Amino acid sequence: MNTSVKIKHLYVLCICLLINAFGFSQDKYIDKNGTIVFEASEKLFEEVKATNKSTTAIYNIKTNEIAALALLKGFRFKNSLMEEHFNENYIESDTYPKAIFKGKIVDLDTNEDLTETAVEVNVKGVLQLHGKEKAIETVLTIQKVDDIISITGSFSVTPSDFEIEIPKIVRNKIAKVVNVNLDFKLVKK
Numbered sequence: 001m002n003t004s005v006k007i008k009h010l011y012v013l014c015i016c017l018l019i020n021a022f023g024f025s026q027d028k029y030i031d032k033n034g035t036i037v038f039e040a041s042e043k044l045f046e047e048v049k050a051t052n053k054s055t056t057a058i059y060n061i062k063t064n065e066i067a068a069l070a071l072l073k074g075f076r077f078k079n080s081l082m083e084e085h086f087n088e089n090y091i092e093s094d095t096y097p098k099a100i101f102k103g104k105i106v107d108l109d110t111n112e113d114l115t116e117t118a119v120e121v122n123v124k125g126v127l128q129l130h131g132k133e134k135a136i137e138t139v140l141t142i143q144k145v146d147d148i149i150s151i152t153g154s155f156s157v158t159p160s161d162f163e164i165e166i167p168k169i170v171r172n173k174i175a176k177v178v179n180v181n182l183d184f185k186l187v188k189k
Helices: 001-021 080-090
Strands: 028-041 049-060 065-071 097-104 119-129 132-147 148-157 173-189
Touching: 001 049, 001 080, 028 065, 049 173, 119 148
Parallel strands: none
Antiparallel strands: 028 049, 028 173, 049 065, 065 097, 097 119, 119 132, 132 148, 148 173
């Protein structure tokens, strides 16, 4: 079985596990094409930025639980060599193929607060990446227009949070803090 087929099977399996972990009822909203962008650029050097437009996100409006799964080989860079180095040398995506976030919106009463007016909410959870876990606390913006819940926001991590080693030769060309932006448009399932 070639690598591409294995990755597709792994992706389907991960989505099934994520959905199963959340259970499935009318309280769930899902986005299978969510966007995550990370940037670790340093001034005066080549842009270090990648986008993944196939992130799966699930939100339970009754429990305020939120989860997201991104296959790491889904991140696209402007420079294909940079993409190759990211997958093979830094993130080791053959060994650690996915990033998973599981958390909860801690200050939203969905029965009253989820409207067409965007509100900022606090989210606490755990990001699993490169075989390590890190607690994440951030502020996201959430709103519901018609049957679509939009969730946007950002947070920061460092490669050292996940024991990702950056070789000395490029260490000054990559930011010590990686900014991560997300944009999900979830529909009821």
